[in-house]
Amino acid sequence: MTKTLTLPIIILLAVTLLQVFGFSRLTLLGVSPDAVTVFLAFMSVFTGQRKGMTFGFAAGFLAGALSGNMGIVLLTRTIEGFTAGYCHVPENSHATMTQKSRMLYLGVVLASFTGNLVFSLAKNPLGEPLLYRVFVSGALACMMNLLLTIAIYRLFLRKTLSE
Amino acid sequence: MIVQKFFSFLLKHNAYLLLLLYCGIALLLIRFEQDDMLSKIRSGGTELQASINEKISSYGYLLNLRGENERLLKINAEMLSRTLRSETALRNEKARRALLADSTFDTSGYIIARVIDRKFSSRENMLLIDAGKDRGIRPDMTVLTPHGLVGRVVFVSRHYAGVMPVIHSDFKVSVMSDRSSALGILSWNGGAEHLAQIEHIPISSPLKKGELMLTTDFSTFAPSGIPVGRIVRIKPDKLFYDITVRLAVDFSTLTHVLVAPAKKDPEKIEMLESVLPQDKPAIINPVN
Numbered sequence: 542m543t544k545t546l547t548l549p550i551i552i553l554l555a556v557t558l559l560q561v562f563g564f565s566r567l568t569l570l571g572v573s574p575d576a577v578t579v580f581l582a583f584m585s586v587f588t589g590q591r592k593g594m595t596f597g598f599a600a601g602f603l604a605g606a607l608s609g610n611m612g613i614v615l616l617t618r619t620i621e622g623f624t625a626g627y628c629h630v631p632e633n634s635h636a637t638m639t640q641k642s643r644m645l646y647l648g649v650v651l652a653s654f655t656g657n658l659v660f661s662l663a664k665n666p667l668g669e670p671l672l673y674r675v676f677v678s679g680a681l682a683c684m685m686n687l688l689l690t691i692a693i694y695r696l697f698l699r700k701t702l703s704e
Numbered sequence: 705m706i707v708q709k710f711f712s713f714l715l716k717h718n719a720y721l722l723l724l725l726y727c728g729i730a731l732l733l734i735r736f737e738q739d740d741m742l743s744k745i746r747s748g749g750t751e752l753q754a755s756i757n758e759k760i761s762s763y764g765y766l767l768n769l770r771g772e773n774e775r776l777l778k779i780n781a782e783m784l785s786r787t788l789r790s791e792t793a794l795r796n797e798k799a800r801r802a803l804l805a806d807s808t809f810d811t812s813g814y815i816i817a818r819v820i821d822r823k824f825s826s827r828e829n830m831l832l833i834d835a836g837k838d839r840g841i842r843p844d845m846t847v848l849t850p851h852g853l854v855g856r857v858v859f860v861s862r863h864y865a866g867v868m869p870v871i872h873s874d875f876k877v878s879v880m881s882d883r884s885s886a887l888g889i890l891s892w893n894g895g896a897e898h899l900a901q902i903e904h905i906p907i908s909s910p911l912k913k914g915e916l917m918l919t920t921d922f923s924t925f926a927p928s929g930i931p932v933g934r935i936v937r938i939k940p941d942k943l944f945y946d947i948t949v950r951l952a953v954d955f956s957t958l959t960h961v962l963v964a965p966a967k968k969d970p971e972k973i974e975m976l977e978s979v980l981p982q983d984k985p986a987i988i989n990p991v992n
Contacts, residue, residue, distance in 0.1 A: 562756055568825045590719045598726045605733075606749035608828060609859065609866065611742065612734030619726040626719070663734075666829035668873030668894030 549584065553596055556580045557603045571667055572678050574685040577604065578656055579693060581618065582625040582648040587641075587702075590626025597622025610664070617659045625652040641702055642694060646687060653686040654679050747861040754832050754864035757821040772959070779960070782850045815839055815963040817847075820864070822958070824871075824897070831855065831867040833961060841865045844925045846964040852931035852952025853877065853919060854961050865963075870932070871897055871955055878922040879932050881915045890917065890932055890949065897955055900933060902947040907940040917949055927964055 560576045567573050577600050585593025601618030605611030628648035630636050636644070661674040669678070736742060765772065817835035835841050837860050847854040847867045855869040868875050871892045879890045879902060886909035888902040905911060915935050919926040933949035940946070 561753065562760065565823065565825065565828075571825045573825055573827075591722055594719070594722055594726060598729075601730070606745050607753045609746045609750060609830075610828075611746065612730050612732075612737055615733060616727060616730035619723065619730060623719070623723050660827060664827070665873055666827070667825075668892060670894075 549588075549596065550599075553577075553580060553600055554603070557600050557607075561604060561607050569685070570678070570681060571669070572681045572685060574689045575653065575656070575682065576689065577618065578621055578652050578686050579649055579690050581622045582628075582652045582690070583645060583698075585622050585625035585652070586628050586630055586645050586648040587632075589629050590623060593622035593626045594619055595622070613660065613663045616663070617656045620659050621652040621656040624655040625649070627651065638699070638702060642699075645694065645698075646690060649686050649690045650683045653683040657682045743859075746859065750832070750859065750864055750866060751836075751861040754820055754834070754861070757832065758834060761820050775959070779850055786850055814965070815841065817841075817865075817961055817963055819959050819961060822955075824955075829869065829872045830858075831869055831958070831961075833865050833867060833963070834863065835963060836861050836863040836865050838862055841963055842966055845966045846926045846930070847961050848930050848964060849953055849958070849961055851954070852933065853926065854953050854955075854958065856925055857963065867961075869955060870900060870951060870953070877926060877932065878920045879917040880920045881909075881911055881935075882918055883912070883915050884910045886911050887920060887922070888917075888945075888947070898951050899936070900949050900951055902935075902949055903944065905945045905947060906943060907945055909945070911935065911938060911945060911947070913938055925966070930964075 556576045564576050565573050581593055581597045581600060584596045597618035597620070598615060601615035602611065604618070605614035608614060625648035628644040628651065630641055630644050657679040658675055661671060661678070665671070665674065733742065815835055817833040817839075819831055820834050821832040823830050831847075831854070833841075833847070841857060841860050843857050843860055845857040847857060853870055855867045855872070855875060857865050858868045859866045870877070870890070873892060873894060876889055876891045878887065880887045886905050888905035890900055890902050892900045902917065913935050917932045917935065919928055919930040919932060921928045931952045933951040935947055936950045937948035938945055
């Protein structure tokens, strides 16, 4: 149990720090790609909703402590993990690689959109209209995270998942 | 039987129950955000984030040292010219009397700080500066440059401070025109980073395009007379003008700031808080 959790926890720490100090600076129209969302979606899709949600909670705690918005980040990350869990692929499902990757992409899009929605409803630091934040920023966030997932999938995950 | 049913219900819906538990904790943290314990965690997090950011930005800083020196020389020249102008103004008896009458503003002890991080996204809009409690920074201190108002200190750790910039949707400050002394409230409603809006100036005011807007004595945090911006568009509405201001500070090139000493007027803040209803304290804080 401890052994199986150690690696994801280390990855979670690394991804959260990478997000806070790296990806959050790459903004396009106020939106930046979110590596934590991609990681949470991956965890939820391949290990289940509860684990994804718990990782979301932990990521939210860490990122929230660093950014100063602990409560709202915690809530957003937990819900991201929960929604991505609807695309869960069980270990014994005999799903093909294409099916697995499709579920991962769908999980990322779902998590990105709901995460953006929750954050938009709770905070509006740039004073943008709500509909713009929900739909335009939401669509942009989904697109960016999807591109990031495709890149990560092609570079690292394809081999890992096939094993 | 009931106990068995209860446990089977728990097992069946445990993902939802876990979600409820996590969301409950998150909502509690949102509710008690200003709590001492959470403030300490936030302060520690800010300290860590700022120190890492400082290390990252110091590499870029070293690479741009030449340009940085030129920029600082320019700022020095501007500050010198400003000081000379202030001295001339001080010779004017009326100005001197007005300055002396303002016992709430201590003009000494401006603190120079470097902007070590800037987040401008739909999730965060905050500046981090490398001056904290150790150098006398306190919440609600005014942050400015020789060009004009930058924002307000909102949270402080030992070595760093977070600044809410003028271009934050929650930021509001009382402003007045340098020529006509018309008073209004400046806020930023999103959109362009260099433009802000002024509300509550009646159309009877003799306001013109190009007028400089300054902070006023009405503010609970900012000293009066700090330039905020120049009017670039003025359109009369039903009762009030619809005014757009080009901000005096260029936030895209902001690297150094000055932090003004806090206004020592707790009596005024206390009085404002006691006059307004207790359930709407948010009205006092933003409209500063």
